[in-house]
Amino acid sequence: xxxxxxxxxxxxxxxxxxxxxxxxxxxxxxxxxxxxxxxxxxxxxxxxxxxxxxxxxxxxxxxxxxxxxxxxxxxxxxxxxxxxxxxxxxxxxxxxxxxxxxxxxxxxxxxxxxxxxxxxxxxxxxxxxxxxxxxxxxxxxxxxxxxxxxxxxxxxxxxxxxxxxxxxxxxxxxxxxxxxxxxxxxxxxxxxxxxxxxxxxxxxxxxxxxxxxxxxxxxxxxxxxxxxxxxxxxxxxxxxxxxxxxxxxxxxxxxxxxxxxxxxxxxxxxxxxxxxxxxxxxxxxxxxxxxxxxxxxxxxxxxxxxxxxxxxxxxxxxxxxxxxxxxxxxxxxxxxxxxxxxxxxxxxxxxxxxxxxxxxxxxxxxxxxxxxxxxxxxxxxxxxxxxxxxxxxxxxxxxxxxxxxxxxxxxxxxxxxxxxxxxxxxxxxxxxxxxxxxxxxxxxxxxxxx
Numbered sequence: 107x108x109x110x111x112x113x114x115x116x117x118x119x120x121x122x123x124x125x126x127x128x129x130x131x132x133x134x135x136x137x138x139x140x141x142x143x144x145x146x147x148x149x150x151x152x153x154x155x156x157x158x159x160x161x162x163x164x165x166x167x168x169x170x171x172x173x174x175x176x177x178x179x180x181x182x183x184x185x186x187x188x189x190x191x192x193x194x195x196x197x198x199x200x201x202x203x204x205x206x207x208x209x210x211x212x213x214x215x216x217x218x219x220x221x222x223x224x225x226x227x228x229x230x231x232x233x234x235x236x237x238x239x240x241x242x243x244x245x246x247x248x249x250x251x252x253x254x255x256x257x258x259x260x261x262x263x264x265x266x267x268x269x270x271x272x273x274x275x276x277x278x279x280x281x282x283x284x285x286x287x288x289x290x291x292x293x294x295x296x297x298x299x300x301x302x303x304x305x306x307x308x309x310x311x312x313x314x315x316x317x318x319x320x321x322x323x324x325x326x327x328x329x330x331x332x333x334x335x336x337x338x339x340x341x342x343x344x345x346x347x348x349x350x351x352x353x354x355x356x357x358x359x360x361x362x363x364x365x366x367x368x369x370x371x372x373x374x375x376x377x378x379x380x381x382x383x384x385x386x387x388x389x390x391x392x393x394x395x396x397x398x399x400x401x402x403x404x405x406x407x408x409x410x411x412x413x414x415x416x417x418x419x420x421x422x423x424x425x426x427x428x429x430x431x432x433x434x435x436x437x438x439x440x441x442x443x444x445x446x447x448x449x450x451x452x453x454x455x456x457x458x459x460x461x462x463x464x465x466x467x468x469x470x471x472x473x474x475x476x477x478x479x480x481x482x483x484x485x486x487x488x489x490x491x492x493x494x495x496x497x498x499x500x501x502x503x504x505x506x507x508x509x510x511x512x513x514x515x516x517x518x519x520x521x522x523x524x525x526x527x528x529x530x531x532x533x534x535x536x537x538x539x540x541x542x543x544x545x546x547x548x549x550x551x552x553x554x555x556x
Contacts, residue, residue: 112264113306116155116547119276119296120166120174121148126298129207132170132272133199140173147299147325148174152181154301154324154547159184161265164258166194166272174299175270193254197247197274201230226288244278244291251278256310263308276302283314284511290503295535297322297330301547317513319537321547328379329521330535339478339524340535341471342380342486344403345494346396347372348516352552356430359423359457364394372517372543372551373402379519379542381406386483389474391418391490399517400488410486417470420490424457450506460496460506467493468500472528479527494520501532515540515551 121144125132132138140148155178165175167190179185202210211218221228225244232241258267269279276296281288283304296302300320307313322330332338347369351358365373376399385407390400392414404410426434435442438455445452453459471487478485489497495512499505501522502512514520519542521535544550 112308113259113262114266115258115269115304115306116158116160116267117269117271117276117279117302117304118151118174118178119273119298119300120171120270121145121151121177122298123170125204131199131202131205131207131210133197133203134168134195135203136168137204138170140170144170144174144298145177148177149181150324150326151299151301152178155268156181156183158182158266160186160268162186162262163188163268163270164191164194165270166190166196166275167192168195168272171196171270171272175268178268178270191254193250193257194269194271194275195250196272197243197278198241199230199243200232200241222292224289225291244288247274247278248282248288251275251282252310254279255283259306259309280304280316280319284316284502285504285508287503290531293502293531293533295320295330295333295533299325300330300536303547303549313510315511315513316537317549318539318547319534321536321539321541323379323539323541324547328383329519329539332523332525332535333533334525337482339475339482339527340484341475341478341522341524342383342385342484343494343497343520343522344376344396344399344486344488345491345514345516345518346391346399346488347376347402348552349395352516354430355552356428357423357426357434359420359427359454360393361427362394365398369395369516370398370402373399375542376517376519377403377406379539380486384484385410385486386481387413387474387478387485388488389413389415389418389470389485390488391420391493392416393419393490396488396490400486403486403488415470415474417466418487418489418493421460421463421492422454422457424454426454426457446510448507449509460492460509463492464496464500464506467496471497471500475524475528479524498534498537502534513538513549515543515549517543517551518549 122141123138125138165172229240229242231238273296277294300322302319303317305315347365349363350366351363388410390396491514494514498512499508519539520537523533540549
């Protein structure tokens with residue numbers, strides 16, 4: 107059902123650097139070098155990616171990123187030439203470079219508050235020959251990222267590309283590709299040596315999909331730590347395991363199809379993956395496929411009571427339910443193309459539209475976040491492809507027209523933190539983790555109908 111996407115881009119943040127370990131602002135300063143841990147983690151990324159054949163590898167010219175790329179390259183079965191691009195350099199923060207983060211907070215309290223709360227409005231006054239000039243680091247970075255995409259996608263069509271860069275520019279690359287506004291710059295996590303996968307259908311401005319974001323399982327850690335290091339409300343959003351209709355690409359919607367054997371195995375692998383993760387609350391769609399998935403995961407969390415919430419049910423496909431794509435095209439000619447290209451405009455015959463799913467699912471989501479925020483707890487939510495995608499568009503500041511930009515594999519785990527509760531900006535820590543299912547950073551689950 108998903109569009110054909112031909113260019114795969116894998117984005118990696120550099121390994122831990124000396125300035126990372128010292129909690130210093132790095133920016134474009136090139137004094138920071140990889141630590142021993144940073145080099146070891148870069149090798150782990152290389153081992154994870156070694157079987158992939160990259161047509162091109164690009165890195166920031168700053169040594170912490172370039173060294174990470176060189177270590178990864180040394181592990182690959184199909185090495186290729188490393189190219190550097192100035193458009194992959196880190197965000198420019200000239201007045202803060204080399205400073206300890208806490209000193210920045212103390213010395214520039216108002217500016218730091220703006221940086222954190224309104225990054226798109228944050229500016230630095232840079233002295234020059236003709237007086238001071240206001241410089242907007244985040245907006246400049248987003249423009250830089252867009253230039254990189256335009257160049258890359260015009261010259262690397264249909265290829266598999268590796269990019270090794272930095273926290274800030276990686277966020278800007280992901281955000282500009284998907285259309286996430288600069289106001290949400292701090293809402294995307296990029297861990298050292300985290301792996302993100304983007305798929306493009308064509309040139310800049312054409313269809314794009316975020317397959318996964320910030321996977322770190324290759325480093326022996328299941329989930330990223332909260333940014334500030336202390337407990338925050340955390341939501342684990344899980345898609346149910348595979349059903350036979352997923353495998354057949356038959357539209358399920360609200361027909362209550364159970365997991366197949368592979369789906370139960372996926373749920374079991376998700377259970378093992380989350381075994382050591384504290385879970386305090388659990389909510390599921392009452393439909394049998396997510397409910398069984400949740401019950402399998404909760405075998406390792408016996409004290410957690412599973413709540414059912416009907417508002418998390420899958421989209422009602424109406425008269426499409428139970429049918430294959432060819433059957434739908436025959437009965438409703440042209441409607442599948444509309445669903446692929448303008449999903450927000452499609453009313454399912456005798457079913458729902460995405461706005462109805464958005465309204466019920468986001469209201470349920472906000473209630474769950476509020477419950478988790480009361481005790482800074484972790485809550486697992488198990489639901490469906492369309493339901494999860496709608497929730498993630500909402501969380502990421504996207505709209506219903508962006509529905510197909512998000513991937514949700516069977517048995518996948520997504521991690522969202524709410525450091526300031528529902529009133530603050532959520533932080534997407536990781537999206538569509540499927541490495542526990544296949545051992546790969548690529549999503550190899552069935553790409554069937556919803």
